[in-house]
Structure formats: C-alpha cells, structure tokens
Amino acid sequence: MIDKGQVMKILYHVVDLYNKQEEESRISKEPGTKLVGENAVLDSLGLVNFILTLESELKENFASEISLTDENIISDQDGPFQSIDNLADYIVNKLNEVI
Amino acid sequence: MNKIFSGLLVSDFTMDNFSQVLKHKNIFPLIDTTITPYGEFMSVLLDPNHVLRKKKYDFVIIWTQPHSISESFKDLLYGKNVDIDLIMNQVEQFAMFLSNIKSVVKFVFIPTWVIPSYIHGLGMLNMKPKIGISAVLMQMNLALANYFENDPSFFVLDAQRWLTEIGPKAFNPKLWYMAKIPFTNDVFAQASQDIKSALRGLSGDAKKLIIVDLDNTLWGGIVGDDGWEKLTLGGHSYAGEAYADFQRSLKALKEKGVLIAIVSKNDEQVALEAIEKHPEMILHKDDFVGWRINWGDKAQNIVDLVSDLNLGLQSVVFFDDNPSERARVREELSEVFVPDLPNDPMLYTYTLQKLNCFDAPFISKEDRERTSLYAAEKKRIAIRQRVSSVDSWLEKLDMHITISTVNKTNLKRTVQLLNKTNQMNLTTRRLSEEELVVWLSDKNHFMRVINVSDKFGDFGLVGIFSFEILESRARFVDFVLSCRVFGRKIEELMVQAACQNAQKRDLLYIEAVYEKTAKNKPCFDFWKRSGFDYNESDKRFLWDFKKDYPINLNAKIDEKNE
Numbered sequence: 001m002i003d004k005g006q007v008m009k010i011l012y013h014v015v016d017l018y019n020k021q022e023e024e025s026r027i028s029k030e031p032g033t034k035l036v037g038e039n040a041v042l043d044s045l046g047l048v049n050f051i052l053t054l055e056s057e058l059k060e061n062f063a064s065e066i067s068l069t070d071e072n073i074i075s076d077q078d079g080p081f082q083s084i085d086n087l088a089d090y091i092v093n094k095l096n097e098v099i
Numbered sequence: 100m101n102k103i104f105s106g107l108l109v110s111d112f113t114m115d116n117f118s119q120v121l122k123h124k125n126i127f128p129l130i131d132t133t134i135t136p137y138g139e140f141m142s143v144l145l146d147p148n149h150v151l152r153k154k155k156y157d158f159v160i161i162w163t164q165p166h167s168i169s170e171s172f173k174d175l176l177y178g179k180n181v182d183i184d185l186i187m188n189q190v191e192q193f194a195m196f197l198s199n200i201k202s203v204v205k206f207v208f209i210p211t212w213v214i215p216s217y218i219h220g221l222g223m224l225n226m227k228p229k230i231g232i233s234a235v236l237m238q239m240n241l242a243l244a245n246y247f248e249n250d251p252s253f254f255v256l257d258a259q260r261w262l263t264e265i266g267p268k269a270f271n272p273k274l275w276y277m278a279k280i281p282f283t284n285d286v287f288a289q290a291s292q293d294i295k296s297a298l299r300g301l302s303g304d305a306k307k308l309i310i311v312d313l314d315n316t317l318w319g320g321i322v323g324d325d326g327w328e329k330l331t332l333g334g335h336s337y338a339g340e341a342y343a344d345f346q347r348s349l350k351a352l353k354e355k356g357v358l359i360a361i362v363s364k365n366d367e368q369v370a371l372e373a374i375e376k377h378p379e380m381i382l383h384k385d386d387f388v389g390w391r392i393n394w395g396d397k398a399q400n401i402v403d404l405v406s407d408l409n410l411g412l413q414s415v416v417f418f419d420d421n422p423s424e425r426a427r428v429r430e431e432l433s434e435v436f437v438p439d440l441p442n443d444p445m446l447y448t449y450t451l452q453k454l455n456c457f458d459a460p461f462i463s464k465e466d467r468e469r470t471s472l473y474a475a476e477k478k479r480i481a482i483r484q485r486v487s488s489v490d491s492w493l494e495k496l497d498m499h500i501t502i503s504t505v506n507k508t509n510l511k512r513t514v515q516l517l518n519k520t521n522q523m524n525l526t527t528r529r530l531s532e533e534e535l536v537v538w539l540s541d542k543n544h545f546m547r548v549i550n551v552s553d554k555f556g557d558f559g560l561v562g563i564f565s566f567e568i569l570e571s572r573a574r575f576v577d578f579v580l581s582c583r584v585f586g587r588k589i590e591e592l593m594v595q596a597a598c599q600n601a602q603k604r605d606l607l608y609i610e611a612v613y614e615k616t617a618k619n620k621p622c623f624d625f626w627k628r629s630g631f632d633y634n635e636s637d638k639r640f641l642w643d644f645k646k647d648y649p650i651n652l653n654a655k656i657d658e659k660n661e
Contacts, residue, residue: 021123039536
C-alpha cells in the first residue's frame, strides 16, 4: 500500500522542480495550495508542465503509469486539482487501484 | 558580464517553456525574450512590416519542425512516396525566408531539424537515400547549413546533440497535444546552454587560457618522487591512455586558439625534464604559453602568470586533480573558472570536452598561431629587460606597422577583434559583419586597422581605431588594441593617425569618451597619460588641432588605402 506521505513528498519535489524553472510565479509548498481555478498560481501552460512532470515522477517512483490529464477531472470545481492535499488523496487512490 | 541580450524567438511551436529556460538567471549572459505568437512564425519571416520586426534584437532563434517547412517531408513521415528534389526546393525556399530576418538582428541561431527518436519509421531503411526519414532529414539539415556557410551572422546549431544528451526523456507526446511543445524542458536547457555559450563567444567573453596542473592531471604519478620514466602516460595501461587522450584534447583546444599553461607544485627542472623526455607526451614545451612550476601558492602563481600574458582572470580555466587546490583558487580568485574534476583520470577528457566556455564564432589564423605569438613575445621581453629605455627596446624590435582600410580580406578579423577585445577598448562596441559594413558606408565614418610585425614574428591585425565626424569635431567610436601589443607606443600611433586623418577634414578637435566596463580600465589608464585634456565629469578626452599630436616611435610605418 502506498501512503499519502510518500505521494506528498513527490508532490513537493515537483513543486520544487516547477519553482526552480519559474522564477516569477512560484507555487507555495502547502497542502492547501490551489492548482486550478480562481486564485491559483498556475496558468494553463504552467498546469500542463506541472501535471506532466508529476506523471513522470510518479512513474519513476512507483513504476506505475497513472494519467492525470483527463480534462474533466482537471476542470472539476470540486476535483483533485483544487489543492495539493486533494491531489495527493486522488493519486494515492489511483496508485493503490493499479497496484 | 552585465549586458542583457534581447532575443526574438520564432517558431512553429509554443516557445513559452523555452523562453522561461533562456531567461533563467542561473547561467550568464542574461537574456530577455520576445516570443512569436503560436502560428505566426511565417508571417514574421515574410512580412517586413510585422510588428515584431519593428524592434532591434541582439539575436533571433528560428526553431522549426521539418514537417512545418516541407509538406513533402510530412508526406514522407506518413509513408508516402515523395520527390526528394521537391523537399530540397522547400528547404532552399525556407532558407531564403530566413535571410530576410537579418535586418532586425545581429545573429541568427537555427537549431537543426529533428524528429522524435521514438519514430521507428522504416527501420533498416531509415538511412536509404530518398526514402529513409533519417537520410532525408540529414540531407535537409546539410542543405540548410550549406546555404548559410558563408554568412557570418547565421549559426546552424546541432539540435540532435541536445536530444542525444537527454535520451528518451527528450520527448513527451502529451506535451505536444496539450501545449504544442515538441520537446521537454531538459532539451530546452541543453539548447539554452549552447546559445548562451555562443553569445558569450560572440561578445568576446569566451575563456582564452586553460591552466593545468601536472602530477595526476597531465600524467599519472608524482614526477618528483617517481621520476619521469615511471609516470603513467600512454602505453598499454588504460589510465595511461586516458592521460594521453586528455593531453590530445588540450592540444585540440590549442588548435582553436586557446592558450595552455602550467601551474604546478614541483621542482621546475624535474617537471620540464619530464615534459621534454617522456616519449608519450602529446604536449611539448612549446605548446605551453607559460608556466609557474614552484612550491608557491597556486592562486598567486596564476595571478602572476595571467598578468605576464596581459590577460584578465575572467579568461582563465584552472584544471587540477587536487580538490583542496581547486577550493583555494576558487576562494581566492572568484573570476577564474575551476571545474570539478572527477577522481578517475579516465573521465578527465569527458569533463574537458563537455565544457562550453571556449566557443568562438570563427577561428582565425591569429587564433591558431597564438601560442607561438606569445613565445615570440617572451623573446621581446628578454630584450626589454636588457635595454635601458622603452625607446631603445622598440628600436631593437624592428617593428613594422601597417595602417589599412577595412577590406574584404581583413573584415572577418576586424569584426573578431572588435567583438572579443575587452581591456584596451574605449567603448566596447560590438558589431556583426553586416553592421560594420553598413557603418563604414557612411561618409562621416572613418576606420583604420593596424597590423604589426617585428623581427620575432607577425602579430597580424591587432588594432582598430575609428571616428565619426560631428559638425566641427571628430569623436572616437572605437579604440581597440590587442593586449599582446600594449606598451609599444602603438596606442599613441593610433591616436596620431586618427588626429592626422581628422585634421585633413578641416575639423577643429577630436574627442574620446570613455565608456567604463568591468574590464577596460587599461584603456582609461592609457587615455589619462595620452596628453589629451581630460574632463572628469563626462569622462571626455580632448585634443585641439591647433597643435599636432606628437609621437616618437622608431618603426617602419606603411599606409594602405585599398
């Protein structure tokens, strides 16, 4: 079983990678950070970069491929991208389904 | 290096990610970018009135995918039979479009066309001429490179190397479908490194001198303890072969104009004996422009050596196997670039060849002969130390100075000198070949170049001076002299020649306005002692033509006005 702590660690690592690249609009490393919608730091290209980097890191760390690029899920107002915390829960469930 | 370069990014794909990478402040020089909106790259290339062409840029990067510029190549990708001549025509037409962009930039960078490595294509037929994707792509890239072969403003960059460096992570198909970006940021980081290195080279900020240690750097073992006969170098051992290869790579750098010197804690006589007698040495004594082989502090030895060569510390790379010596030099001389060396000598050549700090836009005759020019300089200094005054020293050198107009033969070297000289440079103006030709076409602009030789050798083209006419006065625009001929009164000769030519135009006086940079203090020092009146507030030096500019130089001087 994969626990949330492992996934949060990867999420924060991806935040670090993103912030290293983006010198002007940095993402806060907090569970409540919003990734999409009003007051979110990421613009549309930033979100694509973030998601694809995250997919690649998850594949590398857990040797399983999960897709986070479903448009309906990304734009869902109550969906996983509302916060880093929600996204971590979503990923844990997905990974545990696959494993 | 404080200048921020402005770049226009023209592409058939979304350039925002690449722009972010280029603008990153972790590697110099700093870059500011303007991006062509997605889908507009052809209109920027074709429309001279496009809003993005109203502004001047330092450089433009034109990065396209092969199927965007050739419909026929797109057909080939989808398995159709195509006419290769048609593809080559489309490439030539595209190259012609690219030529149009020259009006707004100094330099144009064009990454070669690549396709994702996961495209299997025709497998074993991929290199079959006319039908194989890889073969056709190579032909297209070669045609592009050939098209710009003689244009000094265009640089076709090898994008395949960036992809090879990154491997499978170079591409992510999802990034293409979601954002119209064909490469990952890892590829853009590689591209950015090469482009920044090229900009440094084009601005005269490439490294010019590599200083190496001896024991366990140029050869394996401690020469003072083991004796030169027992050093690990060449022969049949893998470490010996690696040391010999490292020396070959250093020699290759010398061929492109980089100087090599030694700073080593050793007994000088013992170390030089090894260099002269070891049969497997690739580098010989005359390959080194100088050395400091003693038991003193390496940082101090580097300072002394660099000072003797009239170079700045920012031009230096220091290679030493010993981490504490590297740390000492890094701490004491922050301008010197000190790469980390792996523990294993088999990785030395790899480390050296990965460095991108020696890039130059072209390699001149002067570059290839630089070490021998410095060797001749040592002989001159030896005479200098024996004679009583500068004048009698200069007399013994039998100097021959030629003052010429800029012409087809010397244009490239003039541009090179203009763009790489930092110390004796009044304004540090940087120009492309095209810009210089345009500047020279104005009848109010005047430029001459200086060639110097003496009985020990030929320095080649080492000086440039130019002025512009502003109503009743002349103003120096460029005053550039290679550090190799400082202090031979050539500075004064250039001033005198400028004065004489300005006087012929019935002007009243000539002025020089010093533009300070981090490196051109030697130029300021010269002007302070030049005899010109100096106004501190606007850094302006002035000579009134009521009297002639005096100079006492014993040399043969020719003027060539071709």
